[in-house]
Amino acid sequence: MNIETMLEREDVRQLVHAFTLLDGEREIETFLVDLLTPREFCDFAQRLHVARCLDQGESYLEVQAQTGASSTTVSRVSKALNGEYGGYRQVLIKQGDGE
Template identity: 75%
Template sequence: MDIEKMYQRQDVRQLVHALTLLEGEADVEAFLADLCTPREICDFAQRLQVARLLDEGEPYVEVQTQTGASSTTVSRVSKALNGVHGGYRKMLIKLEDGA
């Protein structure tokens, strides 16, 4: 399924909307704990760390060493970081701005 079709699904729309309703870190932590396994949460965190390091210009091998991510994960994150959706880039800017 391509990403545009995925976002047309009602259940996915509801999830996206639910995320916008979260207020503060405690709400996010509670929702993530219910929605994801601990491993999934750690995987998300690792991908964000990979994106940050790539954005800072770190080489792939160094990113793998620092994060423990596979070469496939680093490559996938790099593609998304430089891709059309811009989600990682927007989040990194918000994090840098202290949001």
Template identity: 45%
Template sequence: MLNKEKYDLLLKCLSALSSPDETLSFLEDLCTIKEIDDMQHRLEIAQGLFRGKTFSEVQDDTGASSTTVSRVSRCLKYGNGYKNILGKIKGV
């Protein structure tokens, strides 16, 4: 688990974002395109698993490695981050 105090500024900045456009602008400044793509890819994997797709279906749909799907699956099972955010977003 990450140390909340260490990441206080980042967490405050992310919490302050109020629109998709504002968030994208911040992410473009903060991260490389590859890092943003990797985050999007993990979210697509989490979304598929969250919707009840099988491990194999998610792997086929996203082209992700078994290692990546397994890691995201483990986070969905034992963590709260993906479940919380995917549960809040309509149409997921």
């Protein structure tokens, strides 16, 4: 399934909309705890850490060593960080970490 098709699914639209209904970090945190397994939660956090490191100009090897992420994860995050959707970039900018 391609990304555009996925984003058009009603269940995906409802999930995205659910985040807009939450007020503040605590509500988002509790929703994520219910939604994700502990491993998934940590995987998502690791990916954001990888994006931050890559954005700061660290090499793939440095990022792997610092975050514990696999080379595949670092590569995928790099592709997304510099890709057409820009989700990582938007978050890094809003957190004051991005260019």
